[in-house]
Amino acid sequence: MNVLAVLAAIRPDSWNFPLLVHVFGAMVLVGGLVTASSALAFAKGDRKLLRLGYWSLLAVAFPGWIVMRIGAQWIYTKERWDELPEGFDEPGWLGIGYLTADLGGLILLISLVAGGVGVYRMKQGKGAGLLKVTLVLSLVLLAAYLIAVWAMSGKPD
C-alpha cells in the first residue's frame, strides 16, 4: 500500500466536510472559468455572449473561488499544517495550491475589474479590448488551476 492510500485510509471523518467544501468550490471555480472563457472566445463581438462570459466569471467563478479558499484554510487547519515544527517545510503541492489560490484570486479580481469596465463600455461600442484581457486572464487562470488540481491530487514531492 503506498503512502497516499494509507493517508486516505486514515483520514478522519471530520476532515471530509472541509475537503468537500474545498473541492466543490474548486470545481465550481474551474467550471466558471471554462464557461467564461468559452463564451468570451466564441462571442466574436456579440454583446449577449460577452455579457454571459463576464457574468459567468462574476457569478460562478468568483463565488467558487471564495468557497474553495475557505475550504482550503479549513482543511489546512484541520490537518494541522499550521502547527508544523520548526525545520519542517510544507510539501511542494501545498505551496503550489497556496500560490495558485492567492495569486489566482488576485488575477481573478483584475480580470473581473477589466471585464466589468469592458461590459460597461460596451454601451458606447467600446470595451472589446478589455474583454479580450479578461479572456486571456481567464485562460491563464484555468491553466494555473488545472496544474494546481494535478499537484494537489498527485501530490508530487
Next chain:
Amino acid sequence: MSFDDWVLALHVLSAFSLVAGIVLFWVMVVAVRRIDTPADTLRLGPMAKVGNATVGAGMGGTILFGVWLAFSYGGYDIWDGWILAALVLWFVGAGLGQRTGKAYMEGPRKAQELEAAGQTGPNPELLAINRTQTGLLMHTLTSLVVLAIILDMIWKPGA
C-alpha cells in the same frame, strides 16, 4: 510521483472536467430561458460543443482511471461497496446526461427550421422549447447524481 499517483491525478482532473461541463450547461440552461430568436439560440452552439467535450472527457476519464485505480491501489477492490455505488451512479448519470442533451437539442433544431423558413424574429414556440422542463429536471438529476459520486469518493463509506 508513482504511476498510480499520475493515474489518480488524471482521475481527479477528469472529475473536474466533468463538473466544469455540468457548470457550463447550468449557465446555458439559465441563459437559454430568455432566448426566443433562432440566431441567439444557435449562437450558443460552440459553447455547447465545449460542454460536450468537457463532459465527455470527464465521463471517460473518471471511469477509465477510476477502474484502473480500483484494481491497482492497495487496500481498495473493485467489489468494495463504495466503488460499486460509484459505478452504478456513473451509469445512472450517463443515462440522465444523455436525456438532458436530447431535451436541449430540440431548441437548436427548431431554430434551424425557423431560419431555413426565413423566420428570424422572436418565436414563442422556440422560447417554450428552450425552457424545456424535462431538460431542466434531467440536468438537475444529473447534477445531483454527480454530487452523490463526489460525496461517495470523499467519504468512501465502508472503506
